[in-house]
Amino acid sequence: MQSLHELIAFLESLPEPHILFDRHYRILAANTAYRLAFSPNGEVVGRRCYEVSHRFDRPCDQAGESCPLALSLRSGARERVLHLHHTPKGEEYVNIELTPLPDAHGKLHVFVEKVAALPSARPRSDEAAMLVGRSPAFQRMLARVARAAPAQASVLLLGESGTGKELVARAIHEGSPRASRPLVVVDCSSLPESLFESEVFGHEKGAFTGATHTKIGLVEAAHGGTLFLDEVGDIPMTMQVKLLRLLESGTYRRVGSTELRRTDVRVVSATHRDLEAMMRQGRFREDLYYRLSTFPIHLPPLRERREDIPLLAEALLRRVWPQRRLTLHPQALQRLMVHPFPGNVRELRNVLEHAALWCDGDEILPEHVEEALAAGRRAAPASTAAALAIEPDGPQEPPDEAPLPTARRERERETLRRALQAHHGSRAALAARLGISERTLYRKLKAHGLLDDGPGSPDRQPDRA
Ligand SMILES: Nc1ncnc2c1ncn2[C@@H]1O[C@H](COP(=O)(O)OP(=O)(O)OP(=O)(O)O)[C@@H](O)[C@H]1O
Incomplete structure (x- = not known):
């Protein structure tokens, strides 16, 4: 017991959040840094770690997440996992490092867990x-x-x-x-x-x-x-x-x-x-x-992480219209869930921005999303890119230095010219609609001498979205 007290005193001296728990997930001790970060208003000792961190009623591995305790019991070694933790500020990605503390007989009864916020995903003012x-x-x-x-x-x-x-x-x-x-x-x-x-x-x-x-x-x-x-x-x-x-x-x-x-x-x-x-x-x-x-x-394309679309849509709506409290009608969201999004998150952002323009109230309806998607199709019908030789972004994209065959080059120029005429939004939106990056669009416009006709000022560099 003496050593447990010493251990608790030691954890208290550490600046990062740490907890100590047993093999039944029960928290035996938590240092001040942990309490402040994860449970400023309630006691955590005696509770299960998954209740505190995830609000789960069962261990993480039985709820579809990885569980460092289960991993460590299996490996007998230190384990690191990435978890989404509940904090007073909302959900936050954290790096968990769990270290087993074997007793004199090598049995694992007690574990120390260090929780480090991930700088890259931490909620920020920006x-x-x-x-x-x-x-x-x-x-x-x-x-x-x-x-x-x-x-x-x-x-x-x-x-x-x-x-x-x-x-x-x-x-x-x-x-x-x-x-x-x-x-x-x-x-x-x-x-x-x-x-x-x-x-x-x-x-x-x-x-x-x-x-x-x-x-x-x-x-x-x-x-x-x-x-x-x-x-x-x-x-x-x-x-x-x-x-x-x-x-x-x-x-x-x-x-x-x-x-x-x-x-x-x-x-x-x-x-x-x-x-x-x-x-x-x-x-x-x-x-x-x-x-x-x-x-x-x-970086996975959006089509390989469609389940993120609802969360992304919510966050992007807040970003594009911070002054409005916009939500998506379930069917509007459903429509987004089946769209292929060749322009990935940037395209999702543009579609939402466009849909919000059609929406008078607070709820974006399916017809608003349809309108935004149709506007994209008008600027670049789904088959246009392929049929008219706009090379999509992708690993196969030929280098700009390699000249396109003349006929294809002509078709590409014509496609771009028509897309520019039909499009009245930003260059970023046009790029997303064509399924190419804004930089690629910039290069292509430049190569075809169409920069002056482009949305935005003539020699504008690609926007940083
Ligand atoms: N996971 C994400 N969460 C929130 N916003 C995202 C995410 N991924 C991309 N975005 C948003 O999508 C847009 C495009 O992102 P970014 O410019 O980083 O993409 P990129 O891969 O660098 O594109 P390109 O290759 O065309 O330069 C930005 O507005 C960015 O904020």
Whole structure:
């Protein structure tokens, strides 16, 4: 008993929430950090852990969640799982680390559980940056995010357009020891080759015509923090070797300078392309690929986590119309549940935004959703993209450098021109309707000389949604 008292006193000294419980899930002790975080108004000692954390009436593994106690009883070792916990602020993703404490005979009677809020999913004042979802596919992805965040390893985010790669990159940065330093986003697809090097690595005064002053590069601006290379598959071949040097040795040269400079950045990159295929085709350096993808994370498309649509819809409605208390009629939600969403969460957000425009009251009705989906079809009939050669975002997307055959190019131009004429919303909405990313749309408009006709101002860069 003496040792149990000592253990409780020790847990009390820890800043993170900890509880001690027996093999029957009964909580024997909880430190102040745990009480404050999870049960400020009630006693937890004597209750079962699953009642406190999940409001379940049975252990988590009998309610469809993983149970660290069951895992530890089986393995006899420390177990880590990701759980959605009830807190006074609502549900919150937490990392659970459960350590069994064997007695003198090696029997497991007592367990210590440490509960650490996941920085990436913690409810924040900046609700727009919060990742929403609780499907198994989403939780698997989030568990990898939680693993990767505190480390230094380069992370490669792989997923279709609109699946939340940029949100995840921010979550990784915020969950890392670099969170107080800058997160610098480099949109590799919108930087023409000529600009890429001077933007990323900086340039000296007089390095080229127009270089009237010395400019620091994005890698320098990110010193101590995280460099997020979005659409990394679009990095020109000539720049790939310079990026590799940065990753391998932390060194780079400004354009127009021979001086080797040093920076300390963690690299997170993202792409919707199939980099392995690009590598096989000789369009992406193998050594760079392995450097970037120390820890790959796949972001599931929305069609593989349809069960998240209700939760996402609720959160997105709050984001797009914070001043209204909009809800979805059950049939309106049903309609969304069967839509394929090639544009993923971004498309869902756009459809909701559009549907809300049709809704006078507080409840979005099925006809409002129909109207929003039909508007999408008018701008880009379901078959349009394929029939008229708009390449969807996907691993198979050909590089922009590879010219399309003339006939297809013509058809693509015509499709885009017509879509632009029929569409009166934002460029983001048009992209979602065409089933391509906003950046891809931007590139295609640029390539076809249609930028001036596009929604938004002529030379607008893709919006960050
Ligand atoms: N899990 C999620 N929870 C809440 N919002 C999300 C989630 N995933 C994506 N979003 C929202 O969807 C939109 C698109 O997300 P984001 O820009 O991160 O996607 P992306 O994968 O980087 O797309 P692209 O490849 O086209 O750049 C944003 O408005 C973002 O806030």
